[in-house]
Amino acid sequence: MAVGSGELAKLWPVKGFQLATGCAGIKVAGRRDLVIMALAEGAEIATVFTRNAFCAAPVQLAKKHLADTCRKSNGIRYLLTNTGNANAGTGEQGLKDALQTCASLAAIGAVDVEQVMPFSTGVIGEPLPIEPILAALPTTFTALDENGWAAAAEGILTTDTRAKGASRQIDINGETVTVTGIAKGAGMIRPDMATMLGYVATDARCARHDLQAILNAAVNKSFNRITIDGDTSTNDSLVLVATGQSPAVLDDGADRARLVEAVEQVCIELAQAIVRDGEGATKFVTVAVAGGASVAECLQVAYTVADSPLVKTALFASDPNWGRILAAIGRAGVDSLNVDDVKVWLDDVLIAERGGRAASYTEQAGQQVMNQEELSIRIDLARGDVSETVWTTDLSYDYIRINAEYRT
């Protein structure tokens, strides 16, 4: 299941950024499971990786290669992604395997090995089958094309039921700047770094330092504000590439702000697409916490509500069992919370105030909101001026089925 139509948006090509999708047959024969992305010379790259201590071999190697290219000033030129195997929990051998796939692509592309960044997604703890990857690389390489976005959006999927992409174009003094991105992820989703894999590219010119700042800001409004099951993956990786091939010249003020906004919008659209395609999702739920004294306590409340299995099963049942929302707020660990001041709404229906059910509330009004495929849980803590929003899904039979049968 999934929420909304899920049709892949029109993805504008980004000058200087090519994509190719191939079939290595890593887990299933004939499935598109290998994606190469090529960055034109001079492109800059910014990255965000999982904070899971057991981070996967490709994540470890990607970080190392980024540092190596910084030192040598030769730049990342290829991103290599495989699905069907996460190459995580694979120890020393996993690092060797990841390095070998990078070396093979580097040879084909005539670049140094550190100029290739590896990404893997799929089952954890099984050795990466590198033979099929090495065998499929040369053919796949020949398919590199700036119009390869839609195929690549398919090629990076695992348990996802649909491809996820977003694209924006902005006009800077008559010149067009494009921001296009794709992402994958449907389970094991939660900050820090929520998508398992995300790739966003722009043809804007942007220094690496500034590019990283733009990415960090966008992530904290998008991928770091979604949760499906509270689990953080070992492989989460997001990159933002700036090829600098648009003729547009951006000033540091209004023009940069518009680029920031476009990147942010693409990231939010991708992050929300991941939630809509959450494993077993039947609802898309916005949890908005206002009136907090700090960002931390707003997020604490938002995530406690969003991750509560009892709230999630009530959402699945379209049951306005708002007591479970109050219980989740109450156990979120907010210091000396005055529960009598807390208000809770379902969309615009006030359901709770003064520690109990609102006088104006009717079960019918609550039920009407709950019946919707998309709805908001809004919470006012009445302690300050900070607000934060996260997006999540319900918890359904299908979540159990997908995750109980994942390896069978």
Added chain:
Amino acid sequence: MAVGSGELAKLWPVKGFQLATGCAGIKVAGRRDLVIMALAEGAEIATVFTRNAFCAAPVQLAKKHLADTCRKSNGIRYLLTNTGNANAGTGEQGLKDALQTCASLAAIGAVDVEQVMPFSTGVIGEPLPIEPILAALPTTFTALDENGWAAAAEGILTTDTRAKGASRQIDINGETVTVTGIAKGAGMIRPDMATMLGYVATDARCARHDLQAILNAAVNKSFNRITIDGDTSTNDSLVLVATGQSPAVLDDGADRARLVEAVEQVCIELAQAIVRDGEGATKFVTVAVAGGASVAECLQVAYTVADSPLVKTALFASDPNWGRILAAIGRAGVDSLNVDDVKVWLDDVLIAERGGRAASYTEQAGQQVMNQEELSIRIDLARGDVSETVWTTDLSYDYIRINAEYRT
């Protein structure tokens, strides 16, 4: 579903502690949903309550009555429990309703209102129907009996599928001391204070201050070490009563230690019974973390593993998908964890070391352990000498069904 046989143990009566179970018809006509417990004059009581900020009206009132009896030195004489309605999220009216039920029982028992402690469990956010409770109190009161434990164990249940009781007798210089307890709870279970309701009584003589110390210690080895769904209830309450009616005279050394051990054993047995009867549970899982630098980090790792939906669905599927265990350990937030030193076992089968699958591990060996109804996940962090154990269940279709249909 539930794990193990679930037969109710022999519950020894405790001199000076009587129980009566009645049918008020709060939610379902004819269901046993009302329990009165009577403490003989001079009995001492110790309590632990939920830390949820939205704590229920009966919890607020029970705390107040305890303080009032301390001030007046007249002692708690009755515990009044209803199921079918939690009287939580009910605001000012909820407090009035709880007080009225206490006043009514106090009148029947010819004690002061503060000598009655109220307990409620059931749906949150609906007004407590007090008429049926008030109507059923007089008849129920006449049934008070020291042999009422088994009926009361049934009378306090909600979504539980079985009654939970435990009993120990120890011999102190030829005199018998009894410790008997019952508990209820199957969902919305997790520390702080894990059972929704628990009542333990002993005929030992014990000062209130010492009784509270004994209860606190026992709770941290039992009810505060279990998790079913990571949700903490608004109503969790546990009481330990000492009637002092056994002729045994306990010294402060070995005798007290034996009483402490008996209380602890009763609490652990009750806490584990709650896990075995966890909503939709098909497995009873011990998560044992050793080699930690602190209690906090051991519990952090243990709960992250025990509450991970991905680990829980793998347990439900009897799938030795140990990569999910590694991923959970990795995201538990342990500061500078050296993942290469971490070892993980399923029972005695070493599954992971040096950041990957153990060389000696075979899928068959892992599968054999996973097929069991009861199993251990053992984790060595190799950072220190502290160890902690928590107990949990899997996450099954039935958990979703029970919680999605709870109010229908």
